[in-house]
């Protein structure tokens with residue numbers, strides 16, 4: 557299966573297509589951002605590209621402009637959620653050991669509480 561097909565064949569592909577509802581907080585031509593179903597912080601938003609890339613393990617196959625755009629959208633979401641003053645975090649889980657469960661690239665934007673380090 558091609559990487560684009562693998563990522564569209566996930567729950568996030570279904571959200572992009574509007575087949576599964578999501579609490580969308582931002583969208584543009586390249587990506588959408590929506591609240592995580594199982595939030596790990598008062599703000600927990602996922603930023604995903606509309607088109608398929610299964611994860612950062614395929615970063616060298618993606619458009620650099622798209623990867624940069626996703627980071628700028630993460631900042632826009634953090635600003636929109638009122639996180640800028642206190643700080644916030646972006647997490648990208650990669651592969652099994654990284655804790656990735658959905659094979660469609662996504663940035664977690666987390667904030668609204670003091671986050672600890674190191675992560676679990």
Ligand code: 5GP
Pocket residue numbers: 567576578579590591592593594595602648649655656657658659
């Ligand atoms: P990962 O573990 O792959 O880095 O993150 C996947 C995230 O997607 C998890 O935080 C999980 O709670 C979230 N998630 C899984 N299924 C759904 C869904 O159907 N809707 C939403 N909004 N989030 C989901």
